[in-house]
Amino acid sequence: MKFKHIRPTTTSGWGAAAVFLVAILILPTLFLLVRVFQPASENWDHIREFMLKDYFVDTISIAVWTGLFSVAVGTTLAWLVSAYDFPFRKTLKWALLLPLAIPPYIGAYTYHGILDYTGVVQMTLRNTFGLELSQAYFDIMHIPGAVFIFTIFLYPYVYAITRAFFASQATSLIESARVLGSGPVQTFFRVVLPVSRAAIVAGVSLVVLEVLNDYGVVSYFGIQTFSTAIFQTWFSFGDIDAAIKLAGILMAIVMFILLLEKFLRGRRKFSYSTTKVKPLKPVRLYGWKKAVVVGYTGSVFLLGFVIPVVQLLYWAALTFDYIFTKEFVSYIWNSTFVASVSAAAIVVIAILVANYTRMAKGIVPAVTARLTILGYSIPGAVIAVGVISFFIFLDEQLMTMLGASSSLVLSTSVVMLLFAYVIRFMAIGYNSIESGFEKVGMKFTEASRTLGMGWTETFFKVDVKLIRPAIFSGFILVFVDILKELPLTLILRPFNFETLSTMAYRYANDEMIQEAAVASLFIVMVSGIAMYLFHTFIEKEPN
Amino acid sequence: MHVSISDLSFSYPGTKEYIVSDFSLHMKEGEILSILGESGSGKSTILRLLAGLEEPVKGTVRVGDKVFCDHGNVVLPVEKRGIGMVFQDYALFPHMTVEANITFGLKRWRRRARKERLEEMLALIGMEEYKKRYPFELSGGQQQRIALARALAPNPSLLLLDEPFSNLDAHLQHRIRAELRETIKQTGTTTLFVTHDQEDARVLADRVVMVEKGTVQKAGRPSEVFKDTWNEKLLEV
């Protein structure tokens, strides 16, 4: 008799379930991979010859410029609030994260509305100052405008990770640089930036991936990127094969970025752990320096949060009465429904897989863990194409099995959308659960097993109970992200199925910017509240 | 219960070097035995192998009439071994009361028996009035006693303790170790405990095994083993 039962293996129930679930999640991506190399259509030759270069140049230049500006804004803000003491510092410290509560597409149409001919800026200039300036000054619907929008709403990724790094690891280095007589500016460029390279790279790669994922901003601004091109080829030209080829190229760009990230991070693995270390003692600022710092940090907060929110509030007040109808309530319900069902599914799968990978050793669990979080780097447009073609394939199989009487069942249902959400946001839930398990460690599990409990009993009586905070925060994070999500929802929702985000986007696209405000505000509020709760309850930190 | 360990060897997957190599040991029923060795000598790993938390590369372990592993093949999973283990930092379940912690391993017992056993254990460690408390409401020494009660409650065939005093201050440590021997002897449980403190071993153990690089270096009564090391130290000077 020989049975090894110390850890779950891929042949045990736990391992089998985890591997099976992850396999289903990567199936659509594999599906794309196979189809990328099929012979091309005539459209494809046309696209390749005349349009591909533009897609490429526009996509890359938006991504690169946004990346650079986000680093500039994110790291300087993180450094200022960590190293200096100035008025409003404590508030700004977390308030500077808030722009993340505004999805860039909402920010884009809000700023367009503010700067429009009938917007508040031009109205004030005309009516109060009698100034009538050229429209060109107020147009932001171009690549620099998109870079501005992305930077101001996405820089918090760089800010958050870099600041956490300053708080947890860089203190002693910075202090010794100070003791050695290095001035503040010199310290920033010669010590702080180099030692936080891994953190900065981690943050900026999140920003760039978000930019590549975006569909709302670029399509609203009429910019041709891979995202818009993929959707256009599919829906306007009906050319699935060409869309898949574009998706393949976009994926190649993403792969390149991930490799670049790995290379730039170097061997230093950046950990998000918040080990309690003595925080940096901030230096008090006086005089013009104080004014400049307050002015700079304050302006970023105004631009990234206060101005768009005030504008949305104003529009919402104008339109609330006729927008907030029974129908609108059904949009709230739809949003809540898809977000909570997918978040729940994600959390359950994440627990299963994370529990398996933390206990089993070897290649299979390691690969399983990597594949689980793959989806977050895949742009929405690519996931959409993969999931649709996969579901159509499934439907065709169903039809041949059940006879021609049945029509497209799966590919017209909300299941397809939920499935795509799970792929895309799995990583967020997984990271949260995994860090929960890491915090708890193995000792309670082991103690339970020495007291006679098997894997499964231990899991329900001990493991799950101990990671409850992580389960909760994972659920909330995913929920909020799905609430904000646009491209997948827009493409994969069933006919006539509207959520808050699709409704905001459609109004804005129909030049009814004011009518889009109520739905947008809803999204911003929920995200903002979730972020605030996180800051105050979950990431309690000194000073 | 009688314990026999022979040729137990272990290495972490992917490494050649043995952390435990050809470790052999026999224990009489009711004996308290101490494994002594420097940090990194493989003491904890030996306990984990006996508990079934790690898989040996080779070796055989028998406790009473049960075969735990046979020539490196794990035969009994952790939860079927019926051993008790007190972890270095106790690992009391933070979401359960003292009562729930102690009765955790008694799931197949009848309600009445479980209640009686709980009272018995609480009396044994002298903490009857603490059963509704949560672990974080207890001092380090109290936590240690609860961990011991939890491990002893299911009547383990073998009790394993990993540095049971390392989390206590020196004063408490002295008081508790005499108490601990008393408690264990009362239950008659065969016990293997790990320490790097000679004094612990002298007070607590019937017999001592010195471990170096995962193999037995020396074994015997505390007085004998320590006399030798004492002499060696003197000679070196």
Ligand SMILES: Nc1ncnc2c1ncn2[C@@H]1O[C@H](COP(=O)(O)OP(=O)(O)OP(=O)(O)O)[C@@H](O)[C@H]1O
């Ligand atoms: N996960 C691991 N991978 C590789 N080697 C490990 C791992 N865990 C422990 N080791 C090594 O195994 C050896 C034995 O460790 P063990 O914990 O058994 O020592 P110990 O005698 O209990 O030490 P201490 O008194 O410090 O608790 C050490 O040299 C350690 O470096």
Ligand SMILES: [Mg+2]
């Ligand atoms: Mg140890």
